[in-house]
Amino acid sequence: MSVTETIETKLRAAFAPAEMELVDESDRHRGHSGYREGGESHFRLRMVSEAFAGQSRVERQRAVNRVLAEELAERVHALAMSLKAPGE
Template sequence: MSVARTIREKLTAAFDPVALEVEDQSERHRGHAGWREGGETHFHVRIRARAFAGRGRVEAQRMVHKALAEELAGPIHALSLDLGGPDRP
């Protein structure tokens, strides 16, 4: 299974998001630390879920990092996050 698909499935299971976008940005980092042939090393995730409503940025990031702990210890080199409650654009 692809890393992007695993990210989608784990975040969906953990947060039941109203919006979820997972973008593989690995090619933008070709030649940089952590980059591997075939990509799936650098990701940007945009997620909107009730679980993040009223939570601070750091707390919400920790929640996502916990859900993706296995991937962050392995195939994911970099993960940028855009998190918010369901009413955030």
């Protein structure tokens, strides 16, 4: 399973998002720190989930970081996040 597929699977299981878009932006970081040949090192995540209702931006990001701790420690160098509850 690719890193992208692993991330999507974990996020869907943890947050049951109403909307989710995960974009591999690794090619935009070629030559920068953390870039790996073959991509899957820099991502942009946009997700809407009821699980985020009542949480601050920091709480939401920490929740995603906990779910993806293994990927962030090993393969993923950067993850930009836009996390919202429905209606925001």
